[in-house]
Amino acid sequence: MVNTPIKTTKSQEIFAAAQNLMPGGVSSPVRAFKSVGGQPIVFDRVKDAYIWDVDGNQYIDYVGTWGPAICGHAHPEVTAALREALDKGTSFGAPSVLENVLAEMVIDAVPSIEMVRFVNSGTEACMGVLRVMRAFTNRDKIIKFEGCYHGHADTFLVKAGSGVATLGLPDSPGVPKSATSGTLTAPYNDLEAVKALFEENKDEIAGVILEPVVGNAGFIAPDAGFLEGLRELTHEYGALLVFDEVMTGFRIAYGGAQEKFGVTPDLTTLGKVIGGGLPVGAYGGRRDIMSLVAPAGPVYQAGTLSGNPLAMTAGIKTLELLQKPGTYEYLDRITKKLADGLLQLAKETGHAVCGGQISAMFGLFFTSGPVHNYEDAKKSDTAKFGRFHRGMLERGIYLAPSQFEAGFTSLAHTEEDIDQTLAAARDVLSNL
Ligand code: KE4
Numbered sequence: 001m002v003n004t005p006i007k008t009t010k011s012q013e014i015f016a017a018a019q020n021l022m023p024g025g026v027s028s029p030v031r032a033f034k035s036v037g038g039q040p041i042v043f044d045r046v047k048d049a050y051i052w053d054v055d056g057n058q059y060i061d062y063v064g065t066w067g068p069a070i071c072g073h074a075h076p077e078v079t080a081a082l083r084e085a086l087d088k089g090t091s092f093g094a095p096s097v098l099e100n101v102l103a104e105m106v107i108d109a110v111p112s113i114e115m116v117r118f119v120n121s122g123t124e125a126c127m128g129v130l131r132v133m134r135a136f137t138n139r140d141k142i143i144k145f146e147g148c149y150h151g152h153a154d155t156f157l158v159k160a161g162s163g164v165a166t167l168g169l170p171d172s173p174g175v176p177k178s179a180t181s182g183t184l185t186a187p188y189n190d191l192e193a194v195k196a197l198f199e200e201n202k203d204e205i206a207g208v209i210l211e212p213v214v215g216n217a218g219f220i221a222p223d224a225g226f227l228e229g230l231r232e233l234t235h236e237y238g239a240l241l242v243f244d245e246v247m248t249g250f251r252i253a254y255g256g257a258q259e260k261f262g263v264t265p266d267l268t269t270l271g272k273v274i275g276g277g278l279p280v281g282a283y284g285g286r287r288d289i290m291s292l293v294a295p296a297g298p299v300y301q302a303g304t305l306s307g308n309p310l311a312m313t314a315g316i317k318t319l320e321l322l323q324k325p326g327t328y329e330y331l332d333r334i335t336k337k338l339a340d341g342l343l344q345l346a347k348e349t350g351h352a353v354c355g356g357q358i359s360a361m362f363g364l365f366f367t368s369g370p371v372h373n374y375e376d377a378k379k380s381d382t383a384k385f386g387r388f389h390r391g392m393l394e395r396g397i398y399l400a401p402s403q404f405e406a407g408f409t410s411l412a413h414t415e416e417d418i419d420q421t422l423a424a425a426r427d428v429l430s431n432l
Contacts, residue, residue, distance in 0.1 A: 006394055010054040011042040029163040036386040036401045041393070046073035048412035051398060059398035060417050064408040066400075067247050067272035070331075070360060071321045072412025078276050078317045085313040091305055098312035105319045106274065106282060109255050111264045112243070116284030117293055118307045122246035122271030123151025125281035126209070128293070128301045129267050130155060133240045135299045136289045139206040141182040143197055147217030147374025147404070148188065148210055150244050150269075154179035156209075161216030161374070165404040187373040188220060191229040198237040207240035207266070208233075212257035215247040215406035217374045219355060219363020227263040234266075240289070246271035246281065247406070250319065252359045253328055260358070273322075276314030279305070327411065331360035334418055335409045338362060341422040349429040351384070360409045377404065384432060391428035397421050 018025035026032045026040070033040045041053040049072060051061045064070065071078065085098075103116050119125050130153070134140055144150065149162035154175045157164065164172065171180070184201065186193035188210070198205060208230055214220035234241040243265040245256040250273040253260040258268065267285035274280050284290060292299045305311075321327075339357035342364055346353035354369030355362065365371050366381040366388070385403040392399055397420075400407060 006057050006396075007055045008039065008041060008053070008057070012039055014042045014054060015039050030166055030400075030402055030405065033401045035166045035382060035403065036389040038390055038393075040401070041398075048072040048074075049410055049414070049417050057396070059393070059396050060413070060421055061398045062407040062409065062421075063398060063400050064410055065277055067251060067408055068275060068277040068318075070251055070273050070408070070410050071276075071318055072410045073277075075318075075321065075412075077321060078314055081313050081317040082310060085310055088309065090310055091308055093304060096307065096309050096312065098309050098316065099307040102274070102312045102315050102319070105316065106270065106284065109250070109259075109319070110245075110268055110270070110284070111255055111258050112266065112268045112286070113284035114287040115290035116282050117290065117301065118312075119281040119283070119301070119303050120279045120305055120308075120311075121151065121281045122244075122269060123153055123281070124303065125246060125269040125271055125283040126150040126156060126244060127153045129209070129242055129269050129283040129285075131301060132283070132289060132292055132299050133207045133242060133267060135292050135297075137206040137238070137240060139204055139239070141184055141201055141205045143184045143186060143194060143205060143208040145188040145210050145214075145374075146185050147220070147377060148214060148244070149216035150209060150211075151246075155183055158183045159185045159374070161214070161404055163402075165217055165374070166402040187375060188214060188217070189223045189226050189372045191226065191233065194230065194233055198233060198239070203238070205237065205239045207242050209242040209244055211247065212243045212245065212261065212263075213248050213252055213358055213361060215361060215363070216404065217377045218365050218371065218380070218404050219357070219361060219406040220371055220373065220377065221356060221358060222261070223372060227257075227261050231263050231265075240267060241265040242267045242269070242285075244269045248361070249273060250322055251361055251408070254322055273318060274315045275311050276318035278308070278311035278314045280308075280311045280315055321411070328359055330411065331409060332357075334413055334415065335360050335362050337415070338409065338418045338421060339364070341418070342425055345422065345426050345429050349426075349432070351429060351432065352381075362407045362409070363405075364407075366403065387432055388428055391432065392421075392424055395424035395427065397424050
């Protein structure tokens with residue numbers, strides 16, 4: 001494949017220096033390009049559907065800072081609202097009306113959420129939901145699914161997805177057995193395996209947590225009946241059902257995957273989009289469960305910057321923008337055009353590829369598939385994905401630097417951006 005190498009001198013210099021300062025030169029592992037080869041590009045600025053690196057190269061962005069940029073980067077209404085909020089200070093460490101406003105929006109939008117607690121990341125949201133589900137049921141074990149990622153808290157780092165899958169980390173060192181002995185795993189989309197775990201661990205399982213649409217093992221959709229089956233099984237065994245919608249929340253639909261699929265869990269975690277690019281996570285659900293959280297109840301969880309006025313402001317404005325009529329129809333249309341186009345091009349150029357999209361989330365596996373779970377996903381040709389990623393990067397298209405991540409579109413992506421992306425993909429796939 002003849003790539004017109006882009007100039008990345010400054011990126012390389014900055015990244016080289018970063019590696020002496022921070023582990024791997026990054027603030028989060030997946031950014032290091034470990035599984036796609038080459039060096040990460042260092043961003044200088046972002047706007048709408050585009051990013052510019054420190055060498056001045058422009059890219060169409062399908063990572064969108066891993067989900068938050070669903071309205072496009074640096075949306076003028078979000079940045080204007082932030083500028084106004086800045087004049088009132090950056091942090092209160094005390095109640096603000098902004099938390100009420102965003103809480104009401106989240107409660108109005110997400111079917112399962114009657115009460116919500118804001119935190120600073122998806123990881124914190126999953127930590128909080130784990131503690132309250134264990135307290136409510138007085139049970140310690142949980143079921144998670146292979147390849148699903150629920151942040152980096154000890155208990156969840158078992159057969160996790162995202163950066164753990166990307167780096168092929170079996171299970172992270174530093175996680176004591178005591179922290180994961182209660183973490184049971186099953187293949188995604190396998191209700192029989194879940195039922196067997198419930199039978200083997202009667203009355204010990206607090207709940208089942210999952211990504212209702214997987215984005216951290218690559219893009220894997222739930223099989224028909226899977227979510228409904230989990231709802232029935234958790235009811236049958238007196239356990240809670242938790243949807244980790246940190247990635248799918250307000251992306252699959254305004255009310256998340258639970259609205260799209262019509263399955264209401266007991267608890268939900270959120271992040272990314274509800275912060276509009278600033279650090280926000282949240283967990284919420286049934287009032288009788290959430291009322292256990294301190295100081296209303298005994299389940300302790302806290303955070304210096306939780307409910308931060310700047311983050312609340314960005315989240316409020318972002319959700320307001322998403323409420324506009326036609327939002328999700330547009331996102332679904334352009335993302336379907338992209339995903340279908342990529343699959344068609346792969347077929348025409350003779351590559352074994354499968355994948356798909358739901359609303360503004362898509363994925364492509366370099367394997368013939370079908371991919372129903374993480375084992376299927378791992379059959380992908382990750383070396384070929386790496387060459388595809390590099391080729392697209394050379395042509396100004398920025399995809400997630402891992403086969404085990406999903407892609408994200410935004411309201412700022414235009415038909416022309418999709419056409420340009422497909423033209424680049426044709427070129428790369430023809431020479432892969
Ligand atoms: P954070 O702690 O990264 O805000 O959220 C953790 C998390 C929890 N649950 C789901 C479903 C998630 O997707 C995430 C974080 N997603 C990854 C992207 N696959 C964040 C990117 C990164 O780790 O750098």
